[in-house]
Amino acid sequence: MFWQKEIETQNKENLRKFQLECINKQIALARNSQFYKDKLANIDKLNSLEEVRKLPFTTKQDLRDSFPYGCLATDLKNVVRMHSSSGTTGNPTVIFHTKDDIANWANISARSMYMAGARNTDIFQNTMGYGLFSGGLGFHYGGERLGMLTIPIGPGNSKRQLWFMQHFKTTVVHILPSYALRLSGTIKELGIDVKKDLNLKIFFIGAEPHSEAMRKKIEELYDVKAFNSYGLSEISGPGIAFECPYQDGLHIWEDYVYPEIVDSKTFEPLPDGQEGELVLTTLQRQAMPLMRYRTKDLTKIISEPCKCGRTHRRIARITARTDDMMIINGVNIFPIQIEKTILSVPEAGKNYIIELFDNNCMDKLRVKIEINNETFKGTLKDLEILQNKLVNELKQELDVTPVVQFVESGSLPVTEGKAKRVIDLRTKK
Amino acid sequence: MAYHISVFLENNPGKLEKITTVLAVNNINLRAMSLASSETFGVMKLLVDNPEKAYEVLKKNNIAVSKRQIIAVVVDNVCGSFNKLLITLASNKINIEDCYGFLLSDGKTAAIVLETEDYPNTEKFLSDKGFEVLNSEKIYNY
Numbered sequence: 001m002f003w004q005k006e007i008e009t010q011n012k013e014n015l016r017k018f019q020l021e022c023i024n025k026q027i028a029l030a031r032n033s034q035f036y037k038d039k040l041a042n043i044d045k046l047n048s049l050e051e052v053r054k055l056p057f058t059t060k061q062d063l064r065d066s067f068p069y070g071c072l073a074t075d076l077k078n079v080v081r082m083h084s085s086s087g088t089t090g091n092p093t094v095i096f097h098t099k100d101d102i103a104n105w106a107n108i109s110a111r112s113m114y115m116a117g118a119r120n121t122d123i124f125q126n127t128m129g130y131g132l133f134s135g136g137l138g139f140h141y142g143g144e145r146l147g148m149l150t151i152p153i154g155p156g157n158s159k160r161q162l163w164f165m166q167h168f169k170t171t172v173v174h175i176l177p178s179y180a181l182r183l184s185g186t187i188k189e190l191g192i193d194v195k196k197d198l199n200l201k202i203f204f205i206g207a208e209p210h211s212e213a214m215r216k217k218i219e220e221l222y223d224v225k226a227f228n229s230y231g232l233s234e235i236s237g238p239g240i241a242f243e244c245p246y247q248d249g250l251h252i253w254e255d256y257v258y259p260e261i262v263d264s265k266t267f268e269p270l271p272d273g274q275e276g277e278l279v280l281t282t283l284q285r286q287a288m289p290l291m292r293y294r295t296k297d298l299t300k301i302i303s304e305p306c307k308c309g310r311t312h313r314r315i316a317r318i319t320a321r322t323d324d325m326m327i328i329n330g331v332n333i334f335p336i337q338i339e340k341t342i343l344s345v346p347e348a349g350k351n352y353i354i355e356l357f358d359n360n361c362m363d364k365l366r367v368k369i370e371i372n373n374e375t376f377k378g379t380l381k382d383l384e385i386l387q388n389k390l391v392n393e394l395k396q397e398l399d400v401t402p403v404v405q406f407v408e409s410g411s412l413p414v415t416e417g418k419a420k421r422v423i424d425l426r427t428k429k
Numbered sequence: 430m431a432y433h434i435s436v437f438l439e440n441n442p443g444k445l446e447k448i449t450t451v452l453a454v455n456n457i458n459l460r461a462m463s464l465a466s467s468e469t470f471g472v473m474k475l476l477v478d479n480p481e482k483a484y485e486v487l488k489k490n491n492i493a494v495s496k497r498q499i500i501a502v503v504v505d506n507v508c509g510s511f512n513k514l515l516i517t518l519a520s521n522k523i524n525i526e527d528c529y530g531f532l533l534s535d536g537k538t539a540a541i542v543l544e545t546e547d548y549p550n551t552e553k554f555l556s557d558k559g560f561e562v563l564n565s566e567k568i569y570n571y
Contacts, residue, residue: 371437371493378435378495379526380465380472387467405469407439410491 001309003114003146004107007255008310015311019258020049022283027055030289033073035066040291052258052281053269055291060093063234067091071288074098079287083134083233085332086399095134095233096287102141104284105236108253109142112242115251115310116227117202118172120147125170127179128207128330129155134237135207135330139174142239148172155179158186166192169199174229174238176330177210177218181361184221200224206231206238207330208363209318215247228317234293235280241315249302249314256284259315260292261301264322272303277322278315296323326356326422328363328400335422338367341397347375347386351412357425365402367394370409430498431565433476433542434483437493440469448492452477455486460569461531461542474527476542478569500552501540501568503561506532514541517558523551533571540568 002008010018024045030036039056046052063071068091072079081097097105118124124143130136130152143150153164155176161183164170175183180203187194194200200222205215206229218226230250231238240257241250252259258281261270270276278295282288298321302314326333335354342348349370357364369390371383383406390404413420438444452459458478465472477483480496487494504510511530518525527544540563545551552562563571 373488373491373493376437376493376495378472378474378497380467383437383470383472384467406437407470408437408444408491409493411439 003111008111008115008312010255010311012311015254016049018255019283020046022255023049023052023258023281026282026285026289027291029073029286030291031073033066033288034070035062036071036073036291049258052260052292055281057267057279057292057294058290059294060234060296063093064091068094071290072096073289074287083137083237084132085233086132086337086397093234095236097236098286100286101236101284101288104256105138105239106141106145108236108256109139109239110145111253112229112239113139113142113146113148113172113204115242115244115308116204117225117245118143118146118148122148122171122201123151123168123199124148124172124174125151125153125161125164125168126174127153127155127161128174128176128238133331134231134233135174138231138237138239139204143172143174158183159190162186162190162192165198165200171199171201172204173200173202173224174204176207177205177214178208178329178358178362180205180218180222180226181214185360187221194221194223198222202227204229204238208327209320212317230315230318232295232297234290234295235282236285240280244306244308244310246307248306249316251306251310251312252301252315254312257281258283259301259313261299262294264298272301272313275300275316275319296321296325298322324422326354326424328356328365328398331398331400333365333398333400337397338394341393342367342369342390345386345390345393348372348390349406349409351409351414352421353412354422355425356422358427363426365398365400366405367402368405368407368412370412371406373409430548431501431563431568432480432496433474433499434480434487435472435474435495435497436487438464438466438471438473440466440471445473448473448475448487451486451490451492452483455482457483457486461529461540463527463529465527474529476531476568480569497544498548499542499544499568500548500555501542501563502555503533503538503563504530504541506537506539510539511541514560517555517560518551521554523547523554540571542568
C-alpha cells in the first residue's frame with residue numbers, strides 16, 4: 001500500500017513541525033544564492049507556518065532574471081544535473097540539482113507510482129521526452145528507484161511503442177494524455193486487441209491539462225487505470241502531486257513542498273477549499289531552494305481526510321492558469337516567444353494570431369501571419385522560402401513544429417493584449 | 430520593358446473576387462492570368478492593359494502586389510509551335526520561371542508570356558532565332 005508508510009501517514013502535527021524545520025533550513029540555504037541573499041536578509045527564523053507569508057514570492061521572471069547561476073545556493077562542485085525550459089529569445093529558466101536532489105526527486109516519483117499500484121515486477125515504458133524537459137528523466141529515475149524494468153523509449157514512433165508493449169509485455173506507461181488518444185488510433189489501425197494482445201495495467205498521464213472525461217476515455221481505450229500526475233520543473237518535475245487509487249484529487253507530497261493557495265489578484269493566502277494560485281515552497285532542495293514559488297496554476301487544496309489513509313493534503317485537478325502560458329503536447333510555450341521570433345524575421349508581416357487546434361488527437365500550433373506588402377516579391381517560391389524560414393525559426397525557439405500560414409495584410413484584428421492573439425480551438429479542453 | 434503584376438492571395442472563397450473588383454472599378458482590362466497556389470495561399474500573375482495603374486490601385490487597397498518583368502513571344506496558332514519555342518530556349522539553357530499564353534486578336538497567333546532570369550539575353554537570343562518579341566504597347570493592347 002505505502003512506499004514510505006511513516007511519512008505518508010504522518011499525523012498533521014508532526015508533519016507541520018517537520019515542514020517548519022525544513023523551511024528554516026531552506027531559508028538558511030537559499031541565502032547562499034545571489035538571488036535570495038538580499039531578499040531574505042531581513043527574515044529571521046520562522047516560528048510558525050503562519051509566518052511563511054513573510055517570505056517573498058518567487059516568480060518565473062525572477063528565475064529568468066537570475067540566469068544562469070543567480071538562484072544556485074550551493075557550490076558548483078555539488079551540482080550534477082540541470083533541466084531547462086525551451087527558448088532562447090528571453091532567458092530560459094534553468095533548474096539545478098545535486099545528487100541528493102536527484103535522489104529525493106526519484107523517491108517522491110517512486111512513491112507516486114507505488115501509490116498508483118506500480119511494483120518492482122512491473123515493466124515501465126516511459127514515453128515522455130528525455131533531455132532538458134524534466135518529464136522523461138524524472139519518472140525514469142523514479143521507475144528505477146521503485147525497481148521496475150524501465151524502458152526509456154521516449155516519445156513518438158507509435159508502431160515502435162506498440163511493438164515494445166507487445167514484446168516486453170509492458171504493464172505501466174507514462175504518457176501525455178493527447179498522445180495516449182493518438183496512439184489508440186494506431187492500435188485500431190494495426191488491429192491490436194488491448195485486452196488480449198497487451199498487458200497494460202496503469203497509465204500515468206500528465207504534463208498537460210486534461211479533463212476527467214479524457215481520463216475516462218483513456219481508461220476505456222486501454223483497459224487501464226489512469227492517474228493524474230502534477231509537477232513542474234522549477235521545483236523538480238513530475239511526482240510533486242499524484243493521485244491515489246481513489247482518484248479524487250492529487251496528494252501533494254508535503255514533506256517535499258509546502259503548498260499554499262493565494263488569491264490570484266491580491267496574493268493573500270486563502271483557506272483550504274478555496275480556489276486560487278498554487279504557491280510552493282521547497283522543503284528538501286539542495287541546489288536551488290525556492291521560496292513561495294508562484295506556479296500560476298489555479299487549483300484548491302482539499303484538506304478532508306482521504307480514504308487511502310495518507311495525511312498529505314490533496315490538490316484538485318488544475319483548472320486553468322493565471323498567465324498566458326500555452327501547453328502544446330506537454331511543451332510549455334509563451335506567446336511572447338512566438339512574437340519575438342516573428343519580429344526577428346523582417347520579411348514577415350508584424351501582425352499575427354496564434355491558433356491551437358487538434359489534429360488526430362495531438363495539439364497543433366498554427367501561426368497566421370499577415371503578408372508584408374513592402375517585401376512581397378511576387379513569387380510563390382519566395383513566399384515558400386519565407387514560410388520555411390519562419391517554421392524553422394519557430395521550431396528552434398519552441399521545440400514544437402508550427403504550421404505557418406500567410407494571410408492578407410489588414411485581415412487580422414489589431415489587438416492590444418497579447419492573450420487576445422491566442423485562439424484555442426482544441427476540443428478536448 | 431513590359432510587366433505583369435503579381436498579387437498575394439489567400440486560398441479562400443471571395444479572395445480572388447476582391448482583386449478583380451478593384452481592377453473592374455478602375456477600368457483596368459485583364460488580358461491573361463496565371464495562378465500558382467500552395468496549400469493555403471497563392472500568387473496570381475495578371476497581365477493587364479495598364480500595369481502601372483493596376484499596381485497603384487491594388488497597393489492603395491492594401492493588397493500585396495509587385496510588378497514583375499516579362500517578355501512576350503509570338504508563336505503561330507498551330508501544333509508544335511510552343512514546343513519549338515521551348516526547344517529553342519532549352520538549347521541555350523534559358524530557364525523559365527513562369528509562363529502562360531493567350532491568343533492574339535487575329536486568332537492566328539498567340540503570345541507566350543515568360544518570366545526568366547536574364548531578359549536582355551533572352552530577348553536578343555529569341556530575336557536572333559527569328560521569333561517576334563512583342564513590345565509593351567502590343568502586349569498590353571494588341
